[in-house]
Amino acid sequence: MGLQCGIVGLPNVGKSTLFNCLSNAKAQAANFPFCTIEPNVGVITVPDERLTKLTEIVNPKNVVPNVIEIVDIAGLVKGASKGEGLGNQFLANIRATNAILHVLRCFDNDNVIHVDGSVDPIRDKEIIDTELQLKDLESIEKKIQKVEKMAKTGGDKEAKKTFDVLTIYKNHLLEGKSARTAPVAEEDKEYIADIWLLTAKPVLYVCNVDEASVNTGNAYVEKVRAAAKEEGAEVLVISAQIESEIAQLESYEERQMFLDDLGLSESGVNKLIKAAYKLLNLATYFTAGVQEVRAWTITKGFTAPQAAGVIHSDFEKGFIRAEVIKYDDFVKFNGNEATIKENGKLGVEGKTYIVEDGDVMHFRFNV
Numbered sequence: 001m002g003l004q005c006g007i008v009g010l011p012n013v014g015k016s017t018l019f020n021c022l023s024n025a026k027a028q029a030a031n032f033p034f035c036t037i038e039p040n041v042g043v044i045t046v047p048d049e050r051l052t053k054l055t056e057i058v059n060p061k062n063v064v065p066n067v068i069e070i071v072d073i074a075g076l077v078k079g080a081s082k083g084e085g086l087g088n089q090f091l092a093n094i095r096a097t098n099a100i101l102h103v104l105r106c107f108d109n110d111n112v113i114h115v116d117g118s119v120d121p122i123r124d125k126e127i128i129d130t131e132l133q134l135k136d137l138e139s140i141e142k143k144i145q146k147v148e149k150m151a152k153t154g155g156d157k158e159a160k161k162t163f164d165v166l167t168i169y170k171n172h173l174l175e176g177k178s179a180r181t182a183p184v185a186e187e188d189k190e191y192i193a194d195i196w197l198l199t200a201k202p203v204l205y206v207c208n209v210d211e212a213s214v215n216t217g218n219a220y221v222e223k224v225r226a227a228a229k230e231e232g233a234e235v236l237v238i239s240a241q242i243e244s245e246i247a248q249l250e251s252y253e254e255r256q257m258f259l260d261d262l263g264l265s266e267s268g269v270n271k272l273i274k275a276a277y278k279l280l281n282l283a284t285y286f287t288a289g290v291q292e293v294r295a296w297t298i299t300k301g302f303t304a305p306q307a308a309g310v311i312h313s314d315f316e317k318g319f320i321r322a323e324v325i326k327y328d329d330f331v332k333f334n335g336n337e338a339t340i341k342e343n344g345k346l347g348v349e350g351k352t353y354i355v356e357d358g359d360v361m362h363f364r365f366n367v
């Protein structure tokens with residue numbers, strides 16, 4: 001589906017370093033603002049222990065994990081909404097993403113220049129938020145202009161409703177808040193779907209800390225946590241520097257030893273990819289055959305035919321039924337279909353079945 005998470009943040013906060021660790025594509029990482037001039041896209045495998053387990057059980061010829069795209073979006077500075085720095089180009093790149101990873105500098109290091117002269121993640125967050133909010137206000141005002149006349153003069157109910165919803169967003173943004181926290185009912189969000197508001201996208205705040213703070217956090221992280229709590233957003237603590245050291249290690253064992261030494265259960269990059277996937281609000285189902293064990297990405301709430309359509313549109317068109325085994329049952333019975341059936345754990349589902357995260361699916365179809 002090509003779902004994208006965009007990495008944003010002020011220049012020199014560690015975006016490219018993180019992106020390099022995440023992706024095989026090498027972006028430039030240097031202590032120099034604006035070194036990421038072109039947006040960089042990397043396709044990244046989503047780590048999933050369930051896929052590993054299914055692979056162990058089935059021992060297939062081929063394994064295909066879920067992937068997401070990560071885009072390293074070039075540095076934003078104050079005034080970007082007015083075209084400063086890389087301005088509008090940056091904003092257009094964010095518009096194309098499905099979720100935002102907002103990197104905040106939470107490390108002290110006199111050798112790494114801060115564009116605003118000091119380390120202050122809350123100020124940095126607000127600079128970026130403000131630029132995005134200003135751009136959103138522009139989009140909202142443009143749309144308000146289009147519907148205002150019809151909403152006020154004619155008896156056009158749709159126009160009136162659109163105008164009212166847009167006004168809620170406008171007032172919320174004027175208070176310096178992001179669209180994602182506007183008091184708008186879920187079903188009314190369709191009225192802004194066509195303008196792709198930047199601050200309506202889900203966000204994860206990524207605190208980039210020094211090595212010593214990676215387990216404990218620090219005072220900067222606490223401030224970010226408090227701000228994120230108000231927005232109902234998640235925070236992830238990571239050290240881009242540690243991650244780049246891990247990335248340089250050749251073998252899995254070496255990397256594991258390095259993590260053990262630091263008292264870390266998992267690399268920050270792994271955590272970040274998992275968190276990014278979660279942010280996209282997706283679900284995963286599996287197909288498990290001897291040829292291939294594969295993870296498939298679907299939107300939560302997809303019906304069985306829609307889920308089949310992710311594999312091939314013919315599967316959706318010619319859908320007859322789906323055989324479903326819950327992941328835990330698949331593992332419990334070691335993938336033995338006969339035993340699974342005997343124990344009543346093989347569900348035969350029709351067109352209205354809503355696929356659940358972790359379902360192991362087999363589709364019957366007719367073309």
Ligand SMILES: Nc1ncnc2c1ncn2[C@@H]1O[C@H](COP(=O)(O)OP(=O)(O)OP(=O)(O)O)[C@@H](O)[C@H]1O
Pocket residue numbers: 009010011012013014015016017018028029030031032033034035036074075076107109112208209210211238239240241242
């Ligand atoms: N956790 C950290 N601790 C110490 N130094 C770090 C940390 N993370 C990144 N750095 C250093 O900060 C500098 C800037 O990092 P990087 O180039 O990744 O920033 P950027 O946000 O991508 O900047 P730009 O938008 O200008 O490309 C690099 O020298 C990098 O090594």
